Amino acid sequence: MRNIRRNPDIIWREEEEARAEVVRAMERGDDASGEGTVLLVESGMMHQLNLLGGEIWKLLDGIDEERLVDTLAMTFDVDRDILARDIRDFLADLDRRGWLVHE
Amino acid sequence: MYMSRIPFSPITINWTLTFRCNFNCRHCYSRPEKAPELPTGQVKEIMAKVAKYKVPFINYGGGEPLLRSDLFDLTGYATGLGFNVSMNTNGFLMTEEKAALARESGFRTVGISIDSTKAELHDDFRNTKGSHKKAVSAAKFLKEQGVRLTISSVICRVNHMEFEELVRQARDLGAEQISLHNYKCAGMGFTNKDELDLTPEEWKEFYLKAIALREKVTDIRISMDDPITATIHKAPEQAIVKGSTCGKLSLNIRANGDVTPCGFIPVVIGNLLKDDLKDLWDNSNILEKMRNKKPKEKCLTCKHYEDCLGGCTARAYATTGDFNSPDPHCWVAK
Ligand code: SF4
Ligand code: SF4
Numbered sequence: 001m002r003n004i005r006r007n008p009d010i011i012w013r014e015e016e017e018a019r020a021e022v023v024r025a026m027e028r029g030d031d032a033s034g035e036g037t038v039l040l041v042e043s044g045m046m047h048q049l050n051l052l053g054g055e056i057w058k059l060l061d062g063i064d065e066e067r068l069v070d071t072l073a074m075t076f077d078v079d080r081d082i083l084a085r086d087i088r089d090f091l092a093d094l095d096r097r098g099w100l101v102h103e
Numbered sequence: 104m105y106m107s108r109i110p111f112s113p114i115t116i117n118w119t120l121t122f123r124c125n126f127n128c129r130h131c132y133s134r135p136e137k138a139p140e141l142p143t144g145q146v147k148e149i150m151a152k153v154a155k156y157k158v159p160f161i162n163y164g165g166g167e168p169l170l171r172s173d174l175f176d177l178t179g180y181a182t183g184l185g186f187n188v189s190m191n192t193n194g195f196l197m198t199e200e201k202a203a204l205a206r207e208s209g210f211r212t213v214g215i216s217i218d219s220t221k222a223e224l225h226d227d228f229r230n231t232k233g234s235h236k237k238a239v240s241a242a243k244f245l246k247e248q249g250v251r252l253t254i255s256s257v258i259c260r261v262n263h264m265e266f267e268e269l270v271r272q273a274r275d276l277g278a279e280q281i282s283l284h285n286y287k288c289a290g291m292g293f294t295n296k297d298e299l300d301l302t303p304e305e306w307k308e309f310y311l312k313a314i315a316l317r318e319k320v321t322d323i324r325i326s327m328d329d330p331i332t333a334t335i336h337k338a339p340e341q342a343i344v345k346g347s348t349c350g351k352l353s354l355n356i357r358a359n360g361d362v363t364p365c366g367f368i369p370v371v372i373g374n375l376l377k378d379d380l381k382d383l384w385d386n387s388n389i390l391e392k393m394r395n396k397k398p399k400e401k402c403l404t405c406k407h408y409e410d411c412l413g414g415c416t417a418r419a420y421a422t423t424g425d426f427n428s429p430d431p432h433c434w435v436a437k
Contacts, residue, residue, distance in 0.1 A: 011159050011160070011187055012159075013110075013114075013157055013159055015110055015111055016111060017108065017111045018108055018110075018111070021108070035107060036343070039110060039114065039343070041114070041159065041160070043279075043280075043324060044280060044324060044326055046114070046343050046352075047343075048343060
């Protein structure tokens with residue numbers, strides 16, 4: 001399986017305060033999936049990723065999909081198949097945008 | 104996706120390293136500004152403090168950055184701290200050697216100001232003979248060095264009918280983006296506004312055409328950062344805050360280290376030689392007022408308020424002294 005990396009042309013930053021708040025909201029059982037925790041700037045445009053997207057994004061340092069699912073399964077308490085599918089969909093979306101590099 | 108809270112620190116710092124300039128443009132916001140210039144060491148000291156808060160972008164604005172003899176030294180230092188650095192220059196002082204230094208010091212992009220495709224008009228507007236020719240050569244030098252190029256044009260009475268040619272010129276020069284800046288009534292821009300600014304109806308007409316062109320063109324990005332356009336088109340998916348972005352995504356540093364919300368709002372909220380960036384960002388009541396504007400006058404009953412937030416705060420403040428006043432470029436009837 002090929003390793004995946006972030007496209008180095010994309011400038012990004014974790015929004016630490018927003019992330020902490022989302023984590024607190026989730027612990028309370030609230031839905032915070034629409035809240036951004038990572039900001040990306042690509043060609044002058046700004047985008048955000050929600051918590052799951054942000055956690056995936058941070059791990060894309062040359063990692064294969066299998067290992068990505070394993071790592072996130074330790075943090076997100078959801079069915080592994082569902083998680084794997086969400087990750088695959090998310091990566092496909094990033095790929096379409098040209099935000100990934102495959103090695 | 105809009106952010107329900109603003110980022111924990113600015114995404115962009117617009118930094119006036121110097122108010123000096125070799126030009127005297129008719130629309131310039133910064134000509135009347137005077138402030139002592141910080142020496143290299145103190146600029147670096149501030150850069151290091153700002154880097155602590157992971158601000159990703161620094162853009163040097165005007166005055167003319169190339170007048171600072173330590174420009175490339177500062178830029179090398181800033182890129183070493185992790186900043187993505189860009190600048191806006193009139194290009195007059197750009198040479199092959201300086202373009203090479205721009206690349207070596209790590210400039211991510213360099214923006215050249217060109218306000219017309221007609222050399223005489225640009226030279227006249229910028230009060231400097233030969234300035235169009237020099238701006239075009241500056242673009243070439245940068246391209247030869249592989250530096251990413253952007254072009255900036257301030258839209259006003261002399262060029263609002265020729266913006267399509269401006270876009271074509273920028274594309275021919277190899278720019279990846281053209282910024283069509285809205286006219287700001289600050290500094291000389293305020294003094295000359297009756298002669299140079301468009302009427303609200305003309306702004307509407309310009310934006311309708313420019314937005315249509317932006318949607319059609321694929322080989323160059325057309326950037327127009329004006330909150331008043333919220334009335335005529337839906338904000339793109341990636342817009343993460345509404346209204347003016349200054350004080351929400353960006354801040355401005357002046358030549359002496361003073362901090363203002365934006366280059367066009369001359370209200371000082373602190374000085375980074377003594378103040379902490381994060382403290383200003385979180386606790387300035389000026390920023391708080393800009394982030395939580397209250398509708399007044401015609402904005403009170405306007406159906407666009409939620410998206411427009413009264414338009415450009417700098418223009419409202421320049422013309423009325425009140426952040427909350429409706430943007431003077433607003434074309435929506437009372
Ligand atoms: S607009 Fe730029 S080039 Fe013109 S006078 Fe002002 S700082 Fe100088
Ligand atoms: S009236 Fe106010 S809210 Fe409405 S479009 Fe004009 S500036 Fe924006």
